[in-house]
Amino acid sequence: MSRRIHLKSISALLLSDLPPDIIFSIFACCDIASVVSVSQTCRDLHALAFEKSVWLVLLDDLRRRCILDRNCTPNIDTLSTAEMIDIVKRLITGPQTWSPEELDSVAEISRKITLHPTIAAASKWIVPQLLRSGRYVLFLNLYRLECWSVLDDRLVWTHTFPLDDMEVYGFAAEEADADVKIMVCFTAFLNAETRSYVEIVDLDLQTGTHNSLLVARVPNSDDTDPFSRPAVCGALAAVRLSVDLGELYMIVNWRKKLYLVLQANDLNTRLHGALIPGHILFSEEARLHLISSDMLSSHWAPIIATDGCTEPSPVFLKDIPKLRTLDASHTEQRFDSIYAHESPIRDGRYSVWIYSKRHVHRDFLSYRLSIPANEEPEWSQRTRSTLQPGRSYSYHPITYCGHSITSRGHQRGPFTIFSVASVSFGTAEVELPPSAAIHTDIAPYSGALTYSTDSSIVIQYYR
The missing domain is CATH 1.20.1280 (Monooxygenase)
Structure with missing residues (x-):
């Protein structure tokens, strides 16, 4: 029950x-x-x-x-x-000073935490991720994944490679109590051949030990880093791929050791996805699809072994049954990245934020998605806002309440926290180093900003 x-x-x-x-x-x-x-x-x-x-x-x-x-x-x-x-x-x-009532405000830092890992010189473009509990940070250090304790500034775990001569290019994590499920995206260089893989790791945060749940091949690619927007939610992990077969979206069921590779109906179209409990959201041009994970049952295939020669066969998105489709083609929008977060106060309700393009404009769309128990899902649009001219948006995550980071041209400071839920963006400036333009993570609920310097990982909370 x-x-x-x-x-x-x-x-x-x-x-x-x-x-x-x-x-x-x-x-x-x-x-x-x-x-x-x-x-x-x-x-x-x-x-x-x-x-x-x-x-x-x-x-x-x-x-x-x-x-x-x-x-x-x-x-x-x-x-x-x-x-x-x-x-x-x-x-x-969100933080109170992120929604100023007057122009030219500065977001006030309430707490600043600095971690001191030994960062390799070649790792200056790392993007650290604060786990949602605030207790741990994951980051790439010279293509190797590390986990650090925020409480006592201590290395908790270093990812050990399941294969020789490999480099990690991306990761995602879902935290629960004392352990975390991590999707590790890496490329291995074996016998003069380059192959890419995803691994699902179960990390015990108390002991610092991990168990590799599976390692799966992804479709061949000339690019050593074909990965973008990895995600983990429950038994599913997913990542967008840019490979020889085109723009694909790979979903892994780590419990059942199965996988599925999806392809857009139009081979030139990119699929963007987001995972929520029991469901997957996909954007395809001007359509947003809600798919139940149960609807994928007839399309799963067994994981291809690390040394297997079989190439994954994509499934077209049009062949997957949908629970609901939101069609915004009449608005001349083209959907792009999706960010979806569960409501802290109401079960079965989610805030969905979409980065989209409309002619020469860059828009942000906000939807409320309700999935009541034993009832039909419902969409409702809340807001649409347009990025101000002269601002640069670098696909930073969007928080539950709709905040993200923007900067002036060329991805340089000063940096501003703005609300994509507002038709007129706020002007609350935040203190960040120049490299933070594309290398800062923003926590979905606390709003903490996490970034790296040459010698530290910094976490900033705001009033």
């Missing part, structure tokens, strides 16, 4: 007739939005819904799901209910 109880189930009960302990147990099975909705029904339930013990459970659930960053949420036991509610509000709106 699912731990979650949704609002419709709660409304059918006469909650006010139940003992407080039973009501608290029901609240513990609800999302935040349901608890707040129930609090609006009567005074007694309002008082119970805002008991400190209820919000301790709700925030603990956010921590368990790695939505709350432990570096910007102190010991929640010491907080009042009002302070815990403010933390949740911040998840929805």
